[in-house]
Amino acid sequence: MQKLPIKYPGIDLLFPPGMIFCILLGNMKRQTRLPLFPLGLVLLPTMKLPLHIFEERYRELVNTCIRENREFGIVYYNGSTLRKSGSSASIEQIIQTYDDGRIDILTQGRKRFHIDRLFEDKPYIEAEVTYYQDEPDLYNRPLDELVTEALDRIKKITELSGKSFSPEDFIGIPAKDLSFLLSATDVLSIEEKQENLESVSVRCRFERIITAAERHIERIESTQRIQKMLGEDDDISHMFN
Numbered sequence: 001m002q003k004l005p006i007k008y009p010g011i012d013l014l015f016p017p018g019m020i021f022c023i024l025l026g027n028m029k030r031q032t033r034l035p036l037f038p039l040g041l042v043l044l045p046t047m048k049l050p051l052h053i054f055e056e057r058y059r060e061l062v063n064t065c066i067r068e069n070r071e072f073g074i075v076y077y078n079g080s081t082l083r084k085s086g087s088s089a090s091i092e093q094i095i096q097t098y099d100d101g102r103i104d105i106l107t108q109g110r111k112r113f114h115i116d117r118l119f120e121d122k123p124y125i126e127a128e129v130t131y132y133q134d135e136p137d138l139y140n141r142p143l144d145e146l147v148t149e150a151l152d153r154i155k156k157i158t159e160l161s162g163k164s165f166s167p168e169d170f171i172g173i174p175a176k177d178l179s180f181l182l183s184a185t186d187v188l189s190i191e192e193k194q195e196n197l198e199s200v201s202v203r204c205r206f207e208r209i210i211t212a213a214e215r216h217i218e219r220i221e222s223t224q225r226i227q228k229m230l231g232e233d234d235d236i237s238h239m240f241n
Helices: 019-025 056-068 143-160 175-183 190-198 202-230
Strands: 012-014 028-039 048-053 072-077 081-097 103-119 126-132
Touching: 028 056, 028 081, 028 103, 048 056, 048 081, 056 072, 056 081, 056 103, 072 103, 081 190, 143 175, 143 202, 175 190, 175 202, 190 202
Parallel strands: 012 081, 028 072
Antiparallel strands: 028 126, 048 103, 072 081, 081 103, 103 126
């Protein structure tokens, strides 16, 4: 992955594959300056994310967004590398405030963006960002087939785990939104979630979900087969994590 020549102390900013291609295709929207909250997770559009805000600079960030009724950006940060693409987050609910200034909030992923420039003139990071959207898919396979297959795979995972899942509950959800909802599950690794965040193809996102789900199913079935051979009381799940 190519690193952009944007400097920030202790952080490398990564340029996602295909982003130049996306720019050339013209799927970029307006630029804006956005406060950034680096986290060790990937926020996807439509995804609900509760946050406990305790660090002073991020309390300032959140309080500013509440006061000005604005969004902030969440970007995946692994401790040394800040990814180039993220999602804006709206503050949907103030769950609880504390006497020492800490605050619990519920956020929701909104618009995807890539970072053009970082600013360091405030206690928290801000960035000039460009929002982007999906491009028309060029693949031949019908989208409905991919949606059905992805839901079937998720259903099998929940059944193998002794839980219930009804694909009918997702009827009427636009394929784009559903691709992000399913991407937010534990079926995908954090890197796969980031890849689906960066992807500008609904079909590609569903294909990645299906591949990850099939791998997850294989892991569960292998665990259960060995569990049966060894005995029900032996926990070997750690061998497949």
